[in-house]
Amino acid sequence: xxxxxxxxxxxxxxxxxxISFGTAERPRLSVYRSNKEIYAQVIDxxxxxxxxxxxxxxxxxxxxxxxxxxxxxxxxxxxxxxxLKAGIETVAFDRGGNLYHGRVKSLAEGAREGxxxx
Numbered sequence: 001x002x003x004x005x006x007x008x009x010x011x012x013x014x015x016x017x018x019i020s021f022g023t024a025e026r027p028r029l030s031v032y033r034s035n036k037e038i039y040a041q042v043i044d045x046x047x048x049x050x051x052x053x054x055x056x057x058x059x060x061x062x063x064x065x066x067x068x069x070x071x072x073x074x075x076x077x078x079x080x081x082x083x084l085k086a087g088i089e090t091v092a093f094d095r096g097g098n099l100y101h102g103r104v105k106s107l108a109e110g111a112r113e114g115x116x117x118x
């Protein structure tokens with residue numbers, strides 16, 4: 001029996017989360033992609049706290065014009081900038097069960113351009 005899209009994505013997400021764990025030295029960069037928006041958080045899983053976050057709904061980014069892929073790159077740069085201010089240089093990337101292409105890839109490349117290492 002074939003899985004639905006959401007069931008397949010949840011399975012992939014659980015498989016990724018078994019491996020990807022954020023610590024204080026190397027927190028996890030988690031990506032959530034909805035149909036219209038994209039969100040990114042840098043999370044310390046030991047403490048269970050979000051250290052920094054950025055999304056396409058932020059005040060300065062919601063005014064940006066362009067395709068969803070271009071805006072995702074801006075979100076990646078914004079989260080990288082905030083992370084560097086907080087003293088975070090390396091992260092573990094968690095694509096949240098999404099395929100690594102399109103908006104998720106664009107966000108990751110934007111974060112790398114912004115100075116994050118993963």
